[in-house]
Amino acid sequence: MSVSLLYAFAGVALCAMGGLGFTVLEHLLRKLLAFNLMGSGVFLVLVGLAQHRGVPDPVPQAMVLTGIVVTIAATALAVVLMRRYYHLSGQTGLVVCEERKEPME
């Protein structure tokens, strides 16, 4: 067991935590936070597992860099959509408040 593997396990834990949060939490922004945690977890697994023999591996590192950029792009887009959605509907969740809505038409 090497140090890198420790991080890989931490990554696994983060994945599970993030996944749990992603499914259970209702507030969209919290879902997004959970998603980011999960993303970090996956990146840790990716690098930690690949480097568990102690040799730094530039390929997964480059992959994680790419992954981080993709994640931030997605996060930023999600924030734009969510704020727009909130702006138009006043909702912060996808299902939460639908019962409270006045009957339409």
Next chain:
Amino acid sequence: MGRLTLVTAGMVFSGVFAGLAWAVWTIAEAPVPVSLPTLVSENLQAAGVEHPVTAVLLNFRSYDTLLEIAVLVIAGIAGISMSRTRSLEDPGLRTSDSLLYALERWFFPVMMLFAGYLLWAGSDRPGGAFQAGSVLAATAVLMRLGGVPMDFLRPGVMLRLGLTVGFSVFLVVALASALDGDVFLQYPEVITKPLIVLIETGLTLSIAMVLLALFVAAPIDPAEELEEGGAE
């Protein structure tokens, strides 16, 4: 969300954790048949840059990076397509926070310098377009929170040019490299390094621009004009 659902989800994800941990453990025990780090260091000479991560990003696996920048540009486009189209600049936002205002004096120039350094360092040391771009973007966001006017954020030609400059440069290089019959993205050997630096510069600008555009594209004031949007 009922308690039952919560418990079920908790159990499911404990299971996920256990399964994944077991998988990681078994994988760590087995030998790895292919060693990419060795391959990378063997070919580093031909890659044109000394830093292996940059070599992977911009040479060995440059197609990934190209598509990744495309993802960024898409997010930017989707973001500005959602924004109120008149202007991305929101005067109502400017805070008169004295701390930020003070920061502006010395913090921003330093950050700019730092971004430039990161970009330049990328070829032989840790650093590169992503880091530089995100530092630049972060700085700009802070500047904007600090109330610095940014006219170039109008959704006009300038903004779009900024969004796509890095991507376009990358694309042109990719195409040009094939002109003399080579495969795509295969840089001519002599000018590999300048090309990579050129791409990186473009990317830095674009990354910063996209992130900034996405930051300001979100509708700012929830109180205003609720009627706007849906009905067209």
Next chain:
Amino acid sequence: MTDWLIDLTLVVALLVTGAATLLSRDLFRAVVMFIAFGLLMSLGWVRLHAPDIALAEAAIGAGLSGVLLLDAARHLGEVRRPSQRGEGEESD
């Protein structure tokens, strides 16, 4: 041994901040915890011999997305009374 201690502490800190991000009742607080998490991640990347990622994580993970999410958290407060607008079918 010291290495192990450092790494263990870091990992525990990571998990704790991560959990705090998910569990904290206040949204703003959650985002702050997330920024802290990003900074710790950045340290973690240094420990994994990945300085490039560490830099990117510090700039993007902690800095940029932190600001982005903070700003969003400020505006996406509580559920507002929904507007009268219909769900909207395809409007064409």
Next chain:
Amino acid sequence: MTPWLMAGLLFTPLAWAVLTLFPAFRLGRVLTRLGILAQFLVAAGLWMTVAQDGGFYYPLGGWKAPLGIELRVDGLAVTFVVLTAVVACACGWHAGDYLSPETGRHRYFWPLFWFLWAGLNGVWLGADLFNLYVGLELISLCSVGLVALAGNVGALRAAIRYLLAALLGSLAYLLGVALIYGQFGSLSLAGIQALVASAESFPGAGVGLFIMILGLALKTALFPLHGWLPPAHGIAKSPVSALLSALVVKASFYIAARLWLALGEELGSFVLAQAVGVAGALAVILGSWLAFCQSRLKQVVAYSSVAQIGYLFLLFPLTFGVPDSVVQLAQQGIALQVISHALAKAAMFLAAGNLILSVGSNRVEALAGVSRFLPFSLFSFALAGVSLMGLPPSGGFTAKWLLLQASLASGQWWWLAVLLLGGLLSAAYVFRIYRASFVESRGQDQFYHPPRVLEAIPMMLALMSLCLGFVSEPVLAVMSLPFEEGG
């Protein structure tokens, strides 16, 4: 010749995406139509090249796998490239007349459309696990942006739901990639396939494969992970819905299928294969049932996608632990199903868009009298329906035939029931639409008549899906072309 074709395929869409970002909607339309023609020719050219000379690997940047990224240009991939060209052509052309140029944000349809096309081509040709991840993300973000273009609350909610589901799916996929990379140290699918074949067992990588398939199933909207699809496909503008249903969901399925066919035999298990198949069967039956219950036209079509996607996942049980001849049958059946569903569903969504445009409502009951005054739009919808029901001579029928044969030959007779029942259930929801349109309620023609182009495009797609059955044999022949050594 080949390099230029590859250039056309991979980079023209990207270049066009940048170009169309600048002009306003109308000029963007002109540009796009030019580009569409070029792309179509390029795709057809590549298809012919491959049909003549066989497939090859294309190393990008001159770096071969595992160090670099290779593209796998084989019969299956080029067939899908051509399929994409056909469907994207139709949808792009349709969108040019369908979307209103007056709405400001519609101009962004063009760059997103082109990026989507580029991403799809990337995925069909991809042979590198991480490259596929980036391609998937590209497609997802484009699709979300396109859904959100509709602009109202419902569309935003659908877009957010879609985005979250897509991101979760991609992350699961990436996690699987991490595990597989940890196990084999390589990202090239062909390389891993070769490694897997060596006698050892790789339980860890098996978990990786499982997670990847799970994530991809979420992105493909396999029952019960389908919740995000109907709102997104139902509320988006019709050309967008057509693109999403016809192509985008297929991209993630395509990756899952390629993974399974390459690694499934060694890394998968019988239980996993059957479980995926059962989920697919449930999707077929419940998806059709839900489609039958919808009151809005596009929701019917969207739920029908859920059902049709279910068929695709029968690939998993039908290719695990069975003789090669059966694998071949199942593979061909699924490929035909993908193609015919893509054509038919695109036709159906475009026709549904025309119908909605004409009657001014999304409700099924509003179609009364349509068969009298708008027979043409209805007819394209009907012909597409024939393919969805799996009735001859459509491509859906030949696909179903092959799948029936495969399930018989594999001894897994229980899928027979699913295939036959699914056909009947889809007839139920398709005929519900016709039935509504045959109701004679209004005395005179009060409908808006869309321009001829809008009506002609879905008709052509529907006819293609209908006639696919007759040319199934040559299409399948190209798909199963062997690889040219080296390349």
Next chain:
Amino acid sequence: MASGALLPVFALMTSLLASLIIFTLPEDRGRVRTLVNIGAALIKLALVAVMIRGVAIGQEYLLAFDMLPGVEFVLRADALAMLFAGLSALLWLLTTIYAIGYLEASPNRSRFFGFFSLCVASTMGIALAGNLFTFFIFYEMLTLSTYPLVVHRGTPKALRAGRNYLIYTLTGGAVLLLGIVCLHGLVGDLRFQEGGHFAGAGPELRGALPWVFFLLVSGLGVKAALVPLHGWLPQAMVAPAPVSALLHAVAVVKAGAFGIVRVVFEVFGLESAQSMGLLSVLVVVASVTILYGSAMALYQVDLKRRLAFSTISQVSYIVLGLCLFGPVGAAGGLVHLVNQGIMKITLFFCAGNYAETLGAHRIDELDGAGKRMPGTSVAFTIAAFGMIGAPPLAGFITKWMLGIGALAEGMDWVVGVLILSSVLNAAYFLPILHRLWFRERTTPWPKEYRWGRLETSVWLFWPPLMTAVMTMAIGVFAAMPFSPLAWVILIVSREVAL
């Protein structure tokens, strides 16, 4: 590919093209539509006539290509195909003429005639299909193209009937498909072949084949309206009269019966089907259907419904003939394919005339119609007597052959069935005739139209008379060359090798 391969394709294409042209015609181009309709029908008739001549002298018309690896699309004109093709080409012409008159003023004519032609194209395909796969393609196409005809009127009743029609036929189609796939899985792609394929089938096949047979026949039995799969047929009566005529006489019901003929004769082979004990089950089903249909017809007050139940009963004569396991019986069954078609189409034309001209739908509204519409009523009477089996009309030929065939094979009880059914036929037809000719009209007609000199419109007047004349001619000239009976004997001699 010689011209021989193209003739079947042309025969298919005439109606397919006609349907496409008609679909694109605007509603008000009535003349062009009529021209296209009748022109295509005539061309098709000519093509079929050429092929019949060719087949008689032993020429081969074959088109085949692979649709899927190992699965062929085959169009082939053989004697059996020509029997059905000739019937449908002839009756299409008459029905088209009739339908033009019938729908003169009603809306949606383009749609109607488009699907009408499509329907005939499918029938032609069913006739010419050279293997079960191809047969299935056209069989399902027929289902789809008849649905719009059944729901043509768009009333809730029509829509309901359409729904039931679909439920029955699509389920039947699925079962048939399953049977075909199973058969394909067992023995591969099989072209139809005189004498069948399983004369020397080994025991391993003999275990599975009965199940396949069961699947195939129950799939086909839905369209052939074998009891208990007949439920859709009486309901489909809401369709306009020409549609009912077509459905009963040539298209749907006959497609099912024809399919059973193909399966028994040319897939399994009469002898192997018999030796596997498959036919003895079928003969019971057919007998039950004959008696049930006749009995139910007695209770119907609506004229078209009575005719519908009569169809259920009459079509099973065809099946019954096959199951008698003898050349004579088989010939009787096959010839009924034509006879029943011509007689039944006459009856439906007449029923349509009564409805269109007098507004009379129920049997008790027909009092005295013979005086008002003598031409139509004469036609109706001839056809009805034909159905009962009175010599020398068409129906007599059938019953005679069937009876002789049954006696020859020692199945005497079948003769009982035939006699009983004839009595029932008489019981439900004679009261109608009585009302037509021997009752005085006391009340005005429910809804009367007048068309100048003739008792009804020209388009409606001639077709039933022509088919009535044919009913007589078939019976009287049964021994002539190219009469249906002579043709059927040619077929049977090729199938069973006398």
